[in-house]
Structure formats: C-alpha cells, structure tokens
Amino acid sequence: METTEDVLAGVGPRLRRLRQERDITLTALAEATGISVSTLSRLESGKRRPSLELLLPLAQAHGVPLDELVGAPAVGDPRIRPRPKKMGDMTVLPLTRRPGGVQAFKMIVPERRWTGEPQTHEGYDWLYVLNGRLRLYLAGREMILEPGEAAEFDTRLPHWFAGADGPAEILSLFGPQGERMHLRARPRQK
16 A cells, blocks of 8 residues: 555646646746746655645646546446436436546437527537537527538537437537637558
8 A cells, every 4th residue: 555655745746747748838827826846846856745626726737636636546437327317308418527627428319390590609619510400690690410421610609419319329529619620530641
C-alpha cells in the first residue's frame, strides 16, 4: 500500500505530463491558474509539496478530476450505466458524468410535425445520426441528415430537429459557447 509521501511524490510528474501532453507552457498555465511560474515549476519537480489550494485550479485548468492529479486508485465499476430520461417527447441517455465542458448524449428523437417555433440558447452542438433520418431546421433552412451524417452548429442560431419518416437515433455533443467539437478520421497529410 502506498504511503501519503509516495502519493504526493507522484503528483509532480503527473502535472508535468499533463501540461506537456496538452502542449501548454508554464507561463500559459500560470496565467490560467493564477499560480506563479516558479511555484508551478517547483510542484512539477517535486520541490514543492502540493496542496489543495494549488491542485484545485490545476485540475480545473487541465479539465481533469482531482483524483487524476493525485493518482487515486480507480473506484468501483468503471462502466457507465446511463438511465434514460424523458425530455418532452425525446428519450435522452447522458453519456458523460463530469460536470462542465463538452457533454455527450445519445438521443432518440421521434417524428413530429414542425411547430414553427425554433429554439435558441447558449452553446455549440454536434449531432451524428446513428439510425433513421433526422430533419434539422437551422436558421430558416431545412435539411435531412441520413445515418452517418453529422451537423455542427452554434445553438444561438434558431434550430429545431425531429425524426423524419419515423424516429431517429443520434449522438449529440453539446459544449459551452465557443467550444467546438473536432472530428479527425485520419492524420493530416503533410
């Protein structure tokens, strides 16, 4: 069993690895967290003992749970067992468990008639059709998305969607305003 000292000794290398994997400089991380460059450097090298006051802003800046910074062991069953929720006439299965950032949902959208009332709200949405066909009204334009097709849009644009010719099963990635989803099928050609 690891001692507290062993756990704390592993924090610095994990912080350095996270920062380097994200290609962030110490200066940029200092600006994002309000922690000085020298303190960040000493944390990464193990010359400064990590504290909760330092780890919380670092976890937030890296977008990881605090457990990941301290190397806490995995707890319990890692499988996600989403519980379907009814949202109006749609069935929604949340696929992410962490608060904030991009959220993933699997949705079953029934066929329904156009209400003439598109919605707008803060955020950015990426929809991918798994099964069925999806009717998407976006900023006065109507589109039919087939299985395997995706749409990405700023949700401040008036929008509305429903199954076309029956229910549609979709994946939805929804992020705060300004966060865009990126899909790469293969590496870029140089």
